[in-house]
Amino acid sequence: MQIHHVRRGVFAAALFLGLALGFAVPGAVASARAEEIEVKIDNFTFTPQKLTVKAGTTVTWINEDDIPHTIVSTGHFRSKPLDTGDKFTFTFTTPGSFQYFCGLHPHMQGSITVEATTGSLEQPRPNGESQ
Amino acid sequence: MSAHDEDTKDGVSRRKVLECMTWAGTGVLWTVAGGVPTSLGIMGEAAAQTTGMTFLQISDSHVGFDKPANPNALGTLEEAINKVKALPAKPSFMIHTGDITHLSKEKEFDDAQKIISQAGLDVHYVPGEHDIIDEDRGKMYLDRYGKNAKGAGWYSFDSNGVHFIGLVNVVDLKGGGLGTLGDEQLGWLENDLKGKSASAPIVVFAHIPLWVVYPAWGWGTEDGAKALELLKRFGSVTVLNGHIHQVMQKVEGNVTFHTARSTAFPQPAPGTAPSPGPMKVPDDKLRGLLGIASVTFKPGSARLAIVDQPLQG
Numbered sequence: 001m002q003i004h005h006v007r008r009g010v011f012a013a014a015l016f017l018g019l020a021l022g023f024a025v026p027g028a029v030a031s032a033r034a035e036e037i038e039v040k041i042d043n044f045t046f047t048p049q050k051l052t053v054k055a056g057t058t059v060t061w062i063n064e065d066d067i068p069h070t071i072v073s074t075g076h077f078r079s080k081p082l083d084t085g086d087k088f089t090f091t092f093t094t095p096g097s098f099q100y101f102c103g104l105h106p107h108m109q110g111s112i113t114v115e116a117t118t119g120s121l122e123q124p125r126p127n128g129e130s131q
Numbered sequence: 132m133s134a135h136d137e138d139t140k141d142g143v144s145r146r147k148v149l150e151c152m153t154w155a156g157t158g159v160l161w162t163v164a165g166g167v168p169t170s171l172g173i174m175g176e177a178a179a180q181t182t183g184m185t186f187l188q189i190s191d192s193h194v195g196f197d198k199p200a201n202p203n204a205l206g207t208l209e210e211a212i213n214k215v216k217a218l219p220a221k222p223s224f225m226i227h228t229g230d231i232t233h234l235s236k237e238k239e240f241d242d243a244q245k246i247i248s249q250a251g252l253d254v255h256y257v258p259g260e261h262d263i264i265d266e267d268r269g270k271m272y273l274d275r276y277g278k279n280a281k282g283a284g285w286y287s288f289d290s291n292g293v294h295f296i297g298l299v300n301v302v303d304l305k306g307g308g309l310g311t312l313g314d315e316q317l318g319w320l321e322n323d324l325k326g327k328s329a330s331a332p333i334v335v336f337a338h339i340p341l342w343v344v345y346p347a348w349g350w351g352t353e354d355g356a357k358a359l360e361l362l363k364r365f366g367s368v369t370v371l372n373g374h375i376h377q378v379m380q381k382v383e384g385n386v387t388f389h390t391a392r393s394t395a396f397p398q399p400a401p402g403t404a405p406s407p408g409p410m411k412v413p414d415d416k417l418r419g420l421l422g423i424a425s426v427t428f429k430p431g432s433a434r435l436a437i438v439d440q441p442l443q444g
Binding site: 067070083103106 | 198200233261266304308346347406
């Protein structure tokens with residue numbers, strides 16, 4: 001599992017991602033708390049398959065298979081086909097449960113639970129890691 | 132009732148699926164009579180024995196694929212078409228059971244067309260999931276191949292007394308599901324079969340296997356059983372699929388199921404690898420795992436012979 005807690009250069013990274021992908025970048029305060037998480041696609045499997053993230057988290061899927069995949073969350077988003085090495089990024093701003101699957105191989109499934117942010121920068125995360 | 136019938140009622144366990152499959156060997160001719168597949172011998176003998184209408188199946192050409200499992204998928208497609216051109220008797224036509232391209236790109240469709248047209252045969256296509264991932268999700272495929280088709284590209288036609296039905300089971304797939312035909316297409320199929328004599332031989336072709344081969348890898352069609360129910364009253368039904376890039380055959384009552392090799396790359400046998408996907412084999416083994424299929428129908432005998440011909444070996 002690869003989870004990156006980005007502390008430095010967060011604003012620049014968020015701004016870059018925002019500009020690159022055409023997403024609105026929330027204010028500097030909100031983006032300072034943003035996290036970036038990576039989901040690998042390998043052997044027709046999403047890893048990690050289940051994720052719980054804070055609102056505002058940017059998730060990037062990377063296809064490491066020799067076959068294209070797509071990321072589809074019905075009613076929410078649909079990626080272009082990702083060839084080997086291609087990435088798809090989505091920023092989860094709304095709390096809720098997001099089920100997704102591969103539009104080409106629908107037996108491949110994953111889910112992301114987005115929790116509301118508490119508003120406190122210094123509050124420890126539930127799993128004990130500090131922000 | 133055969134063991135196969137019982138299996139499909141309650142969902143099929145992996146063990147039973149594997150038990151029920153007949154693995155067809157390289158270049159072996161299968162003649163189906165009375166629901167029992169019989170091996171008649173190798174291809175040379177077969178060619179001498181068969182007269183009647185012959186058509187070809189090619190599948191999964193994945194033009195644009197360039198990964199280690201086969202860096203030149205266009206080249207092996209050309210080798211397959213050269214095999215077709217070299218056949219002693221010219222087949223009536225060809226069917227392509229999908230995944231013509233790898234990424235639904237204009238150039239991939241163009242390249243495929245350039246090579247496949249060299250066979251000088253009419254080609255009847257159905258799309259694979261790789262053919263409908265353009266921006267408009269299938270428009271490019273339909274613009275090229277869907278002129279006389281309904282819906283996402285399904286249609287039927289008759290040739291030499293055989294009724295051919297091309298189905299699409301790669302559109303609007305649902306999370307956790309398998310291939311899907313959908314109610315609209317099933318309704319069309321019911322209508323299409325209405326009034327057809329039960330003695331009319333039927334050939335159904337689609338990309339993903341219509342029967343459930345291996346659900347853990349998504350190899351099957353969710354509502355394939357509904358289509359088979361509509362075909363139940365016919366005395367001779369042959370279902371030809373691709374998608375799994377290997378030869379597999381099963382007979383259930385009057386229905387023969389058969390999958391063809393890819394012309395691009397092999398995939399592992401069900402359950403023998405952590406996942407499906409392109410399988411890298413030694414270079415000198417690749418062409419033994421790629422190939423085409425020829426299908427011969429003898430009028431009056433309701434016999435249908437399928438010959439799988441590898442590119443090499």
